Amino acid sequence: MKKWIEKLEMVLTRFKDIEGLLSQPEVINDQERFQKLSMEYAELTDVVNEYERYKELRENISEAEEILEIAEDEEMIELANMQLEEAKPEVEKLEEKLPLMLIPKDPNDEKNVIVEIRGGAGGDEANLFGGDLYRMYSRYAEKMGWKVEVMSSNPSEMGGYKEITFMIEGNGAYSRLKYESGVHRVQRVPSTESSGRIHTSTSTVAVLPEAEELDIEINQHELKIDTYRSSGPGGQSVNTTDSAVRITHEPTGLVVSCQDEKSQHKNRDKAMRILRARLKEKMEAEQHAELAQERKSQIGTGDRSERIRTYNFPQGRVTDHRINLTMHQLDSILDGELDEVIDSLTTADQIEKLKQVQ
Incomplete structure (x- = not known):
């Protein structure tokens, strides 16, 4: 018996x-348990229906096939052949x-995302490239009908x-951008x-994935919140009030600053949303580190230090190093045409994960 059929029998x-x-x-009266089981039941329904079919x-x-072995009547033989012709392609x-349906769903797939871009090696050129990447993701979001909101810059x-x-x-933003x-x-x-001379820079x-308050509980007593006046490039003052906010999560040392809004309240709200997402990422990264095998089955670890892609302007080429994909459509990719790369x-990720169920 194939491994995936064994797993489908367990699902059934x-x-x-x-x-x-x-x-x-007793289950109906326990609303929390009833709701949890109802959700699991709904999640399994599609795969069970397809497996039954x-x-x-x-x-x-x-x-x-049995009829064809013993039948002599031409009509019976014809009906049996018709049945085979219909059933085999399906x-x-x-x-x-069915094996694809067994791949565990990423619980974050439907969530909104917070994207952080930082200029790396290469000074001004790295920062300019960071701007190109921001434009690339903004244009892709626009094509997908998603909303983009700058949290901090x-x-x-x-x-x-x-x-x-x-x-x-937007719906499914994390599922499309997580790589x-x-x-x-x-x-x-x-x-x-x-x-x-050609220079090499990085961003x-x-x-x-956006973390809801239910996902990550933050103890307000563990936060150090500072307010200060926001400033523009080169120390230029852009605000005369203490509207900028810096939040430090003392147990982890994570620091988030926001100064784009003129309202201290709005900056604090944005900073908290970023902090929640970073804490969620940190927590999940620690869990993944414990599951070494799971990491091997992912396309890229999601590690910020992993070099994933090169954009070569002289040759108009984009190479994704994780799957050895090279495309000669640099301009259109930087203009937000990311579907071919993401697909x-x-x-590739599904193929790797399929190996775990087949």
């Missing part, structure tokens, strides 16, 4: 167990689909950003380079 058993539990008075088709094929499709005097943090709100975390490298001739991207990463 669990589904029937839940079905029985949901009709028991698969088993039914396999039985139809067996019956048709079985093949389900044999591709530190513009560079030469253009671009030393760092920028922004939220992308973007890591070091993005750019190779190009800076506008300030008179000899035409770091972190993609964090390739998603497929």
Whole structure:
């Protein structure tokens, strides 16, 4: 028996167990348990229905093959052949689909994301490239019908950003952008380079699923909150009141600053949303570190220090190093045409995870 069929049998058993539990008075009266089981039941329904259909088709094929072995009547033979012609292609499709349905869903997939971009090695050129990446993700979000909101930014005097943090709100935002975390490298001739020499610079991207208050509980007594006057590039004052906010989470040492809004309240709210997302990421990273095997089955670890992609301007080429994907559409990719890259990463990730269930 194939490994994935064994797993589907276990899913079917669990589904029937839940079905029985949901009709028991003690479960119905325990609203928390009833709700939890109802959600699990709903999540398993699709895969169970498809598996039941698969088993039914396999039985139809067996019956048709038995008839062909013993039948002499032409009409019976013709009916059996028709049954095989109908059932076999559907079985093949389900044999591709069912293992994919067994891949555990990422609970964060439907969430909004907080994206942090920081200029890395390369000084001004790294900051300019950070601005290019911000534009790339903003354009992609626009094409997807998602909303972009800048949470915090530190513009560079030469253009671009030393760092920028922004939220992308939209269905499935995390599922599409989660593979973007890591070091993005750019190779190009800076506008300030008179000899035409190619420079290599980097920017770091972190993609964090938005954390709700229910996901991460923060003890207010563990926060140190400072307020100060916000300033623009080069120390230029942009505000005459103490509206900028810096929050330090003392147990972890995480620090978040926000100064883009004129209202201290709005800056504090944005800083808390970023802090929650970073704490959630830290907690999940620690859990993943314990599950070494799970990390091996991911396309990229999501580690900020992992070099994931190179954008080569002289050759108009983009290379994703995790899956050895090279594309010669640099301009369109930087203009937000990311679907081909994201689809390739998603497929590669599914193939790796399929190995765990097949």
